[in-house]
Amino acid sequence: MAKTAGVRTKTFEDLNNDFYSAFDNPEIFNCLEFNLIKVAQEGIKVQYTFKSYFGRPWWIFNGIRNLKKSSASKVDIGKLVNWQKHLSTLAKRPYLVFDNGTYVENKSGVHKPVFSENIIQSLGREQVVYIRELPRGSKGDVGYDIDMEEVLNLIHCIPVGKEEKELYQSLLNTHQTIKENSSFSGEELYAIKMSFFGFWQIFVVANFVMKQLQPKKAFFNCHYHKEGIIMALKRKGIFTTEFQHGLIDRNDFFYFYPEKVEAVMPKALFADEFLAYGKYWRDLLLEGVEYTEDQLKIGGFYLYQEKGVSEELKQELERRKGSNGKIILISLQTNLYAVFNDYITWLSEDMTSKGQEGIILVKPHPIMKPETYSPVVDLPNVLVTRESIHGLFSVSDLHISIYSTTLYEALASALPNFALYVESCRDYISTILDNGVATKLPFDQNPLEMLEKGSTNVDSKYFFEVFQPENILSS
Numbered sequence: 001m002a003k004t005a006g007v008r009t010k011t012f013e014d015l016n017n018d019f020y021s022a023f024d025n026p027e028i029f030n031c032l033e034f035n036l037i038k039v040a041q042e043g044i045k046v047q048y049t050f051k052s053y054f055g056r057p058w059w060i061f062n063g064i065r066n067l068k069k070s071s072a073s074k075v076d077i078g079k080l081v082n083w084q085k086h087l088s089t090l091a092k093r094p095y096l097v098f099d100n101g102t103y104v105e106n107k108s109g110v111h112k113p114v115f116s117e118n119i120i121q122s123l124g125r126e127q128v129v130y131i132r133e134l135p136r137g138s139k140g141d142v143g144y145d146i147d148m149e150e151v152l153n154l155i156h157c158i159p160v161g162k163e164e165k166e167l168y169q170s171l172l173n174t175h176q177t178i179k180e181n182s183s184f185s186g187e188e189l190y191a192i193k194m195s196f197f198g199f200w201q202i203f204v205v206a207n208f209v210m211k212q213l214q215p216k217k218a219f220f221n222c223h224y225h226k227e228g229i230i231m232a233l234k235r236k237g238i239f240t241t242e243f244q245h246g247l248i249d250r251n252d253f254f255y256f257y258p259e260k261v262e263a264v265m266p267k268a269l270f271a272d273e274f275l276a277y278g279k280y281w282r283d284l285l286l287e288g289v290e291y292t293e294d295q296l297k298i299g300g301f302y303l304y305q306e307k308g309v310s311e312e313l314k315q316e317l318e319r320r321k322g323s324n325g326k327i328i329l330i331s332l333q334t335n336l337y338a339v340f341n342d343y344i345t346w347l348s349e350d351m352t353s354k355g356q357e358g359i360i361l362v363k364p365h366p367i368m369k370p371e372t373y374s375p376v377v378d379l380p381n382v383l384v385t386r387e388s389i390h391g392l393f394s395v396s397d398l399h400i401s402i403y404s405t406t407l408y409e410a411l412a413s414a415l416p417n418f419a420l421y422v423e424s425c426r427d428y429i430s431t432i433l434d435n436g437v438a439t440k441l442p443f444d445q446n447p448l449e450m451l452e453k454g455s456t457n458v459d460s461k462y463f464f465e466v467f468q469p470e471n472i473l474s475s
Contacts, residue, residue, distance in 0.1 A: 202228025275299025
């Protein structure tokens with residue numbers, strides 16, 4: 001099989017080694033009362049290259065902002081005023097729930113947010129200020145109270161004062177310290193600078209919102225890429241809880257921080273506590289230095305799960321899979337779509353050439369855009385669906401991914417489980433194989449010919465305990 005184009009060549013282990021070898025003292029990332037090591041990591045990982053006036057002296061940068069503000073339309077100014085009025089109506093609600101926009105449609109066609117549905121139901125909708133973070137997934141019709149993207153679009157109208165100016169100047173000082181005390185390349189230093197700019201912008205927006213609310217607690221998943229929000233929350237004394245968002249591995253870039261940086265972790269803009277899916281993940285995270293033992297708790301598997309599939313999909317599968325055909329469920333991962341496209345195309349052709357009945361049921365990640373998997377949509381034995389992964393488990397005969405959390409989730413359905421082997425992902429895949437969660441699937445292998453090897457006896461309860469609402473309320 002030909003080598004897939006567009007595959008990441010650097011492993012997560014290499015990414016970590018390169019980052020930590022570039023500096024000796026993690027205090028170079030100190031900025032005011034916080035440490036921005038995570039913000040610097042974001043720049044390195046995302047590799048920002050956009051242009052900005054950020055980095056100029058404050059009087060120039062703010063002067064440009066004032067020009068934009070003075071030229072802002074009355075419509076934009078009116079929108080900001082309306083936001084202030086709207087926020088005032090939410091001020092007495094005690095909880096903030098942040099959501100990344102990921103949703104599924106239930107069998108009735110109703111949008112259900114994957115990461116926040118059960119949390120909101122547990123807290124009580126009338127007690128929650130429901131906030132859509134900056135776009136990651138699609139914007140489902142789920143009733144957000146605040147859309148951070150809409151407020152960010154009005155940032156040129158948001159007044160800035162001493163606090164924002166002090167942060168801006170401190171960011172420039174921190175960047176200069178990093179430049180003088182590290183071996184990051186020019187491109188990496190620029191990416192860090194642009195990450196600092198994004199951090200400053202999100203803080204300005206989050207600070208504007210938080211000044212008008214009076215919550216006691218905030219809930220979110222993924223502590224990274226939210227540093228500007230977390231800083232605004234911490235400055236207001238709001239207790240923060242991070243829910244596990246998916247698979248966590250020892251080679252993660254934003255977990256399992258080494259002892260080298262332990263001294264700055266209390267200032268590095270993590271949540272006040274972390275709720276894991278189950279004992280396995282909690283114990284695993286104890287190996288890192290970012291969260292202490294008393295901060296790590298078990299919250300259970302809180303994600304929204306749609307049971308079963310729609311009648312339309314059920315009928316389509318029965319019509320197309322053949323009398324003896326198997327349903328091969330493949331759950332995609334966002335940044336590895338080229339790999340999946342190549343493998344699905346190969347598998348489709350291999351099944352056809354061997355006269356094998358069956359359907360390759362392709363489940364895109366909720367945030368994936370249709371163009372990323374368009375090469376496989378029209379293949380004769382492929383069916384793409386965006387229905388809930390948990391419902392799809394119930395109608396499938398086996399499951400394939402690379403290193404997705406879905407491999408762990410499939411354990412509860414006792415499906416033969418396969419991890420498609422990609423060399424650049426070997427660190428994540430090795431952990432999955434070592435845990436007995438899945439069987440290694442080489443690129444040139446047909447899983448229908450390996451079914452007897454795909455079964456596992458691993459107990460899913462070790463990874464996923466039942467979600468208990470009291471775990472939120474007692475935190």
